[in-house]
Amino acid sequence: PSNTQAAPVWSHNSLVPEEPQQGCGVSVKSQTAQRRIVGGDEAGFGSFPWQAYIRIGSSRCGGSLVNRYHVVTAGHCVARANARQVQVTLGDYVINSAVEPLPAYTYGVRQISVHPYFKFTPQADRFDVAVLRLDRPVQYMPHIAPICLPTKGEDFLGQYGWAAGWGALQPGSRLRPKTLQAVDVPVIDNRLCERWHRSNGINVVIYDEMLCAGYRGGGKDSCQGDSGGPLMLERSGRWFLIGIVSAGYSCAQKGQPGIYHRVANTVDWISHIINS
Numbered sequence: 001p002s003n004t005q006a007a008p009v010w011s012h013n014s015l016v017p018e019e020p021q022q023g024c025g026v027s028v029k030s031q032t033a034q035r036r037i038v039g040g041d042e043a044g045f046g047s048f049p050w051q052a053y054i055r056i057g058s059s060r061c062g063g064s065l066v067n068r069y070h071v072v073t074a075g076h077c078v079a080r081a082n083a084r085q086v087q088v089t090l091g092d093y094v095i096n097s098a099v100e101p102l103p104a105y106t107y108g109v110r111q112i113s114v115h116p117y118f119k120f121t122p123q124a125d126r127f128d129v130a131v132l133r134l135d136r137p138v139q140y141m142p143h144i145a146p147i148c149l150p151t152k153g154e155d156f157l158g159q160y161g162w163a164a165g166w167g168a169l170q171p172g173s174r175l176r177p178k179t180l181q182a183v184d185v186p187v188i189d190n191r192l193c194e195r196w197h198r199s200n201g202i203n204v205v206i207y208d209e210m211l212c213a214g215y216r217g218g219g220k221d222s223c224q225g226d227s228g229g230p231l232m233l234e235r236s237g238r239w240f241l242i243g244i245v246s247a248g249y250s251c252a253q254k255g256q257p258g259i260y261h262r263v264a265n266t267v268d269w270i271s272h273i274i275n276s
Contacts, residue, residue: 023140023145023146024066024145024146024147024148024149024238025050025146025147025148025238025239025240026145026237026238026239027046027047027048027049027145027239028046028049028142028143028145040181040182040183040220041181041182041183042179042180042181042182043093043164043179043180043181043182045093045100045101045143046093046102046142046143047180047182048162048164048180048182048230048232048239049065049091049141049142049143049144049145050064050065050066050145050146050147050230050239050241051063051064051065051090051092051164051165051180051229051230052064052065052071052073052088052089052090053088053089053090053092053095053166054071054073054077054078054086054087054088054089054132054228055086055087055089056077056078056081056085056086057081057085059077060166060176060225061073061074061077061078061225061227061228061229062164062165062166062167062226062227062228062229062230062245063077063088063132063228063229063230064147064229064230064232064241064244065090065138065144065145065146065147066131066146066147066149066241066270066274067146067274068137068138068140068146069133069134069137069138069274070131070132070133070134070273070274071088071090071131071132071134072129072130072131072132072241072244072263072270073129073130073131073132073228073229073244074125074128074129074130074227074228074244074245074246074261075114075115075118075125075127075128075129075130075261076118076120076125076128076227076246077130077227077228078112078114078130078132079114079118079120079130081112083108083109083110083111083112084108084109086108086109086112086132087106087107087108087109088106088107088108088109088132088134089104089105089106089107090104090105090106090107090138090144091103091104091105091141091143091144092104092180093143093179093180094178094179094180095166095178095179096178097178100143101143102141102142102143105138105139105144107134107135107136107138108134108135109132109133109134109135110133110134110135111132111133112130112131112132112133113130113131113132113133113273114129114130115127115128115129115130115266115269116269118130123204123205123247124204124206124207124210124246124247124259125246125247126207126209127209127261127266128210128244128246128247128261129244129261129263129266129269129270131270131273131274147230147232147239147240147241148238148239148240148241149240149241149263149267149270149271150240150241150242150263150264150267151264151267152264152267152268153264153265154242154264155264156187156211156233156242156264157187157188157189158186158187158188159186159187159233160184160185160186160187160233161184161185161186161187161213161231161232161233161242161243162182162183162184162185162230162231162232162233162234163182163183163185163213163221163222163226163229163230163231163232163243163245163258163260164180164181164182164183164226164229164230164232165180165181165222165223165225165226165229165245166178166179166180166181166225166226167181167222167223167224167225167226167227167229167245168223168224168225168226168251169181169223170223170251170252171223171224171250171251171252171253172224172250176225183220183221183222184220185213185214185215185220185221185231185257185258186213186214186215187211187212187213187242187243188212188213188214188257189212190206190207190208190210190211190212191206192212193206193212193257193259194206196216196255196256196257197249197255197256199255200249200253200254200255200256202249202256204249204259206259208262208265209261209262209265209266210246210259210260210261210262211231211242211243211259211260211261211262212257212258212259212260213231213243213257213258213260214252214256214257214258215257216254216255216257217254218252218253218254218255218256219252220252221248221251221252221253221257221258222245222248222251222258223248223251223252224251226245227245227246228244228245229244229245230243230244230245231243231244231245231260241263242260242262242263242264243260243261243262243263244260244261244263245258245260246259246260246261247259
């Protein structure tokens with residue numbers, strides 16, 4: 001589309017990320033990206049240097065670079081994929097074009113790690129997060145750099161995040177923009193998100209590992225093709241990955257904010273995978 005929680009199989013205090021990983025989350029274009037995906041604008045070359053473009057057979061998803069070897073994406077993008085079918089492009093801004101000042105680089109995938117509790121569901125997928133291990137280390141450049149991970153359990157209620165991707169500019173459209181789009185959306189309370197959906201006749205449970213962001217009146221949202229891409233937040237000059245585009249009932253509709261995977265809920269698992 002696109003809570004009772006068992007105790008984690010393992011947990012390790014040493015896995016909680018210390019203060020921002022060295023050198024993560026810094027965009028050379030520290031101009032806040034221009035405005036956005038539906039209701040958005042072109043992001044600006046190099047604004048989000050962690051943004052990945054992922055091809056899975058004939059499907060497309062977004063992702064986020066988190067260190068030299070790993071990209072985080074949505075579980076539903078890769079749960080049924082074989083690593084050999086997946087290609088990850090970093091440093092791209094205008095897809096399939098060479099107009100950018102610096103080149104894009106494409107990587108193969110050695111390993112796909114889908115969250116152990118990931119589950120396809122008729123509503124929003126559960127624990128919709130996966131980590132891809134690339135086939136070679138990434139050289140950081142002005143337009144290729146990792147994003148920071150948030151602290152475990154951190155709550156971003158009421159703060160404005162940015163979603164970015166190459167997904168549809170309107171719901172149901174088969175047209176896709178060539179240029180990376182970005183949009184600002186406020187994080188809203190999970191219960192409020194359920195109520196907004198319910199007032200539109202949609203009964204959806206927003207579990208603890210999910211996060212909603214958007215506007216009661218609609219108009220700005222992530223959409224088909226943005227799945228797996230980042231919802232990110234800037235704090236004192238660094239960008240943090242707070243959500244992963246997961247699901248939505250249509251796009252940018254009134255009372256139907258986007259549903260994201262909540263990274264602060266599974267950051268211990270993500271850290272474990274990317275540091276081992």
